Amino acid sequence: MNETNIHTFLISLNLCIFCVIILSKRSSCADYRYEACTPSNCGNGPNISFPFYISGQRESYCGYPRFNLICNHNGFPVLNLRGDDFVVEDIFYQTKSLRVSDPAFSSLNSSAGCVPRITVNTTLPGLRYEFVGNVTTLHLFSNCTNSSLSEGRLRYCNAEDRNDWVLPLYENSENFTNALESCGRNVVVPVEEHVEDENLGRGSVVEVLRRGFVLNWTVNDCSECTSSGGRCGFNETTYHFWCFCPDRPHALSCKSHKKWSMLMLAIAISGSLILILLCLSISFIIWQRKKRIKSAFHISRAKSNVDGGSFYFGIPVFSYTELEKATNSFDSSKELGDGGFGTVYYGKLPDGREVAIKRLYEHNYKRVQQFMNEIKILTCLRHRNLVSLYGCTSRSSRELLLVYEYIPNGTVAEHLHGEGSNGSPITWAHRMNIAIETATALAYLHKSDIIHRDVKTNNILLDNNFVVKVADFGLSRLCPNDVSHVSTAPQGTPGYVDPEYHQCYQLTDKSDVYSFGVVLIELISSMPAVDISRHRHEINLANLALNRIQRCAFDELIDPSLGYKSDPDVARMTTSVAELAFRCLQLEKDMRPSMDEVLEILKDIQNCEGFKFDEKIKEANDNDNYSVHGKSICSPETDDAVLLSGKKFQPSPNAVTDVWISSSSITSSVG
Known part of the structure; x- marks a missing residue:
């Protein structure tokens, strides 16, 4: 056709x-009353049907007399009980009950620690509604003269007088009788009592009031009408129940x-x-055929490179069956962790090699592109501090898999603040080597015009000799040497992402320098890059470090277990590394050193070439309009005040704690 x-x-x-x-x-x-009485709602909250109806939206015969609701400005239905309005949170038609709450309480936040002013008791019309479940009364006492009643009291929201407060008590509370005698006002509010509410704290009182209570209604049963296809209503002439049907109203149910x-x-x-x-x-077949042709074209282009295998990339192509056998059918006990865009498994090849196998999360075009990107990056690089790629599967495989060398000693993150940190901590000598070898790998990448984009301690692997292997190149980008930056949406891991990258969407090698600065701080402090248990302005380790270094409060930053206070050499080196990290963490990328400079400075710190290192710092600081003391960082007489005394630096912005538009990398044990 x-x-x-x-x-x-x-x-x-x-x-x-x-x-x-x-x-x-x-x-x-259909009968006009049948059409008129369809269920309705206020925009939020439950659907409204018999015995309730919304005034102004449905005719009064669609509900029971005095069961009319109105919609408030927030789009929730409101029920009036003896002159008091209650927000209808939910309606349970099968049990003929509804949950309501006072509008003064329904919008409360449990952390607010205050309650609105209520001046009248809550009562119910006895003929139509009754309380259900564990409903009890909460007394809100105010104008109390007894000073012993201060425990557990709450302030009124927006109260001008600091002494204007309210004391919530149940009738079985210890101070209830005392409050009745010494308090000038007592307002009674019905609430639903739970076991966990027995000890009223500020948050629990607000939560109890906000939760409201459940009521039962007592009107005719409507189930027979609705089960026959009708809609329940009310005959306003005879004051009897009606069942509105498509042909006409009936007494109980629709006829057939x-x-x-x-x-x-x-x-x-x-x-x-x-x-x-x-x-x-x-229409769908036509649209689907066009979409399938387009999608197949993109996927086939991406996968065709993998299919080229050994010829195109120069790496072996493994069969899916071979890798499935090596991982015992991808047994969960073989999982090593997550690596960017896939789960990583431990495996053993028939030739005896131990390998780490990354299994792609999803089989879509974006994931295939990340898969291809990591292959292209790793096959053109050879370095002792970069993880080696052994091979991959072909396009005809059931799943896309990458095969890496197995690095047995976990990640730096695990040793600093994970499972590995519970044993003996990494010595300062090992940490210094880790910093130098990681910087060596990154400098090599930058010379190859490659930006890693996800430098973090979870992507720095260690072998049994604590030799570094930098991994996870799924987010890496090739930056041609004839351009200053590559424009791209921010990706990476919160706590490590360059704030300028997040603001300008421009990727440069200085973005890796910023992330490496965070790694340096982790190495000297043993603190994680992000910790929500810290003060809100220091959740990001970068912000904490900048603050401590500017104040020369190194003893609050450097891990004491490294020997900062007992070993002068460790004190000098860790302080020097902190100064270097401070430069790496500057907000403006032009104020940061290159990765080559970072590597050279780290080597000087390790070799304690004091004069040489001091001259390099001084030269760099002069160029960047910095000011430092004239003493050598490695000289014996140097104190902690060697850093950065003459310039006000830009602190790390809060942008790195904002919401991220990214596919955030996850802890990995390999590639």
């Missing part, structure tokens, strides 16, 4: 559907004596639906 014939067929089909719909409407003229009329209606509706579905199916 060509495109012209399809269009002609669709036009004819639409005309047929129009005719059938007109005929079906003529044969199905007009079988022929209903059969014709069913045929008309079924025919309309069949024609509509046929039309939609043809």
Whole structure:
């Protein structure tokens, strides 16, 4: 069927559907009260049907007398009980009950620690509603003269007088009798009591008031009418229950004596639906075919490179069956962790090699692109401090898999503040080597015009000799040497992402320098990059470090277990590394050193070439308009005040704690 014939067929089909719909409407003229009493809502909250109705939206015969609701400005239904309005949180039609709450309390925040001013008791009309469940009364005492009643009291929200407070007590509370005698005002509020509410704290009182209580209503049962296809209503003339049906109102339920009329209606509706579905199916098939052709083109282009395997990339291509066997069918006990865009498993190849196998999370175009990106990066790089890629699966494989060398000693993050930190901490000598070897790997990447984009301690692996292997290149980007930056959406891990990158969407090698600065702080402090248990302005380790270094409060930053206070050499080196990290963490990228400079400075710190290192720092600081003391960092007489005394630096912005538009990397044990 060509495109012209399809269009002609669709036009004819639409005309047929129009005719059938007109005929079906003529044969199905429903009773106006049946049409008028459809369920409604206020925008938020539950659907409203008999015995309730919304005034102004539905006729009064759609509900029971005095069961009318109104919609408040927040889009929730409101029930009036003896002059008091209550927000209807939920309605349970099967049990004939509803949950309501005082509007003064329903918008409260549990952390607010205050309550609105209530001046009248809450009472219920006894004929229509009754309390359900563990409903009890909470007394709100105020104007109390006894000073012993200060425990547990709450302030009134927006109260101008600091002594204007309220004391919430249950009737079985210890101080209840005392409060009755010494308090000038007592307002009674019904609440739903839970076991955990026995000891009223500020948050729990607000939560109890906000939660409201459950009521039962007592009107005629409507289930027989609704089960017969009708809608419940009320005869305002005879004051009796009515069941509104498509043909007319009935006493209890809808009748089925007009079988022929209903059969014709069913045929008309079924025919309309069949024609509509046929039309939609043809349109969907056309759209799906175009989409499939386009998607297949992109996926095949991406996968064709993998299929080229050994010829295109120069690495072996493994079969899915071989890798499935190596991981014992991807047994969960073989999981090493998560690596960026896939789960990593431990495996053993038939030739005896231990490997780490990354299994792609999702089989879509974006994930395939990340898969391809890591292959391209790793196959063109060879360095002792970069993880080695052994191979991958082909395009015909059931799943896309990457095979890496297995690094047995975990990540730096695990040793600093994970499971590995519970044993003997990493010595300062090892930490210094980790910093130098990581800087060596990053400097090598930058010379190859590659920006890692996800430098963090979770992506720095260690072998049994504590030799560094930098991993996870799924987010890495190639930055040609004839351009200053690459524009791209921010990606990476919160706590490590360059704030300027987040603001300008421009990726440079200085973005890796910032992330490495965070790694340096982790190495000297043993603190994680992000810790929500710290003060809100120091959740990011970068912010904490900048603050401590500017104040020369190194003893509050450097891990005492490294020997900062007992070993002068460790004190000098850790202080020097802190100064270097401070430069790496500057907000403006032009104020940060290059990775080559960072590497050279780290080597000087390790070798304690004091004069040489001091000259380099001084030269760099002069160029960047910095000011430092004239003493050598490695000289014996140097004190902690060697850092940065003459310039006000830009602190690390809060932007790194904002919401991220990223596929945030996750802790990995490999590639």
